[in-house]
Amino acid sequence: MTAFTIPRAHRADDTSRAAAIEMLGGEEALDALVRDGLPVGPGDRFDSRDLFNFALRSGGGKTVPEQAFAFALRWMRSPAEALLKPRTSNFSLALKCSCTPTALARPRPEPYGGSVSDLTADDPTALQSPNDLVLARELSATVRTEGELVPLRSPLLRDEVEAFADLGVRWVKLPDSLREDVDLVTDHRVATCESASLHLARRFRDAGYLADTRIGWVIGMLDLVHAWVEVVDDDGVTKVVDPIFALLADLVPGANPLLTDPAVALRTNRLIPTGLAVGGRVAVHACATAPRTKITPAKEKP
Numbered sequence: 450m451t452a453f454t455i456p457r458a459h460r461a462d463d464t465s466r467a468a469a470i471e472m473l474g475g476e477e478a479l480d481a482l483v484r485d486g487l488p489v490g491p492g493d494r495f496d497s498r499d500l501f502n503f504a505l506r507s508g509g510g511k512t513v514p515e516q517a518f519a520f521a522l523r524w525m526r527s528p529a530e531a532l533l534k535p536r537t538s539n540f541s542l543a544l545k546c547s548c549t550p551t552a553l554a555r556p557r558p559e560p561y562g563g564s565v566s567d568l569t570a571d572d573p574t575a576l577q578s579p580n581d582l583v584l585a586r587e588l589s590a591t592v593r594t595e596g597e598l599v600p601l602r603s604p605l606l607r608d609e610v611e612a613f614a615d616l617g618v619r620w621v622k623l624p625d626s627l628r629e630d631v632d633l634v635t636d637h638r639v640a641t642c643e644s645a646s647l648h649l650a651r652r653f654r655d656a657g658y659l660a661d662t663r664i665g666w667v668i669g670m671l672d673l674v675h676a677w678v679e680v681v682d683d684d685g686v687t688k689v690v691d692p693i694f695a696l697l698a699d700l701v702p703g704a705n706p707l708l709t710d711p712a713v714a715l716r717t718n719r720l721i722p723t724g725l726a727v728g729g730r731v732a733v734h735a736c737a738t739a740p741r742t743k744i745t746p747a748k749e750k751p
């Protein structure tokens with residue numbers, strides 16, 4: 450099998466054959482993948498990430514991952530004006546587990562021309578800390594964001610963006626233990642938003658530029674936590690470069706070409722940054738329960 454599958458040490462055989470058939474949209478599709486080398490675990494079980502990754506690329510548009518993606522990414526067809534205009538959202542982040550202590554990342558849209566108002570936490574004293582992480586288990590706020598479209602001036606940076614596109618990297622679901630594995634980008638041409646951003650930030654730094662990764666949320670996406678790159682361009686301005694949005698836009702027929710244009714830095718109004726880089730966590734606690742994140746459109750105050 451030439452396509453990437455989850456390495457043995459990281460595999461979870463968490464999916465039955467019946468569920469695998471449903472995910473791939475038919476028994477023939479599953480059997481063809483198995484003949485081609487799709488790993489099968491004890492008890493005829495499969496890794497759900499492998500199944501998701503193959504279903505997403507099956508090409509018929511009929512599998513659940515393909516349809517979920519088409520739905521989550523439909524905003525990529527929006528005209529520039531819709532990607533840039535100010536948006537106001539109700540933001541909430543909450544941990545429902547019983548861990549103590551817990552810490553949650555603040556939304557930090559200010560460097561991106563945005564603002565936060567009505568910030569509340571279950572423990573209001575937690576907000577007295579200026580840190581990026583506050584010792585709370587529930588945070589809510591009204592978050593204003595806006596986009597920006599500026600040229601990426603440095604020819605060296607543009608070359609690196611093009612070189613990344615030419616690598617033919619595929620966005621894949623990976624276990625948490627591999628999400629930040631930057632070697633998978635070059636060795637297997639597969640990436641998460643974290644590993645792609647680490648790779649590109651490192652390439653930018655190797656080219657002599659100040660660059661780092663940033664994590665935050667994407668308004669309206671299913672998998673809300675995202676990572677991208679910030680780099681200081683030749684004009685001294687920090688630009689947002691998003692290697693994964695560029696890859697995903699290739700999966701969306703009619704996607705706005707600005708998303709894949711290496712000559713521009715497009716920071717959409719859907720990004721809510723934290724103060725954290727890749728490696729940071731938007732929710733820090735002892736168990737593996739994901740925080741509940743809700744970002745919904747807010748009515749503009751008059």
Ligand SMILES: [Zn+2]
Pocket residue numbers: 544546547548734735736737738
């Ligand atoms: Zn927990």
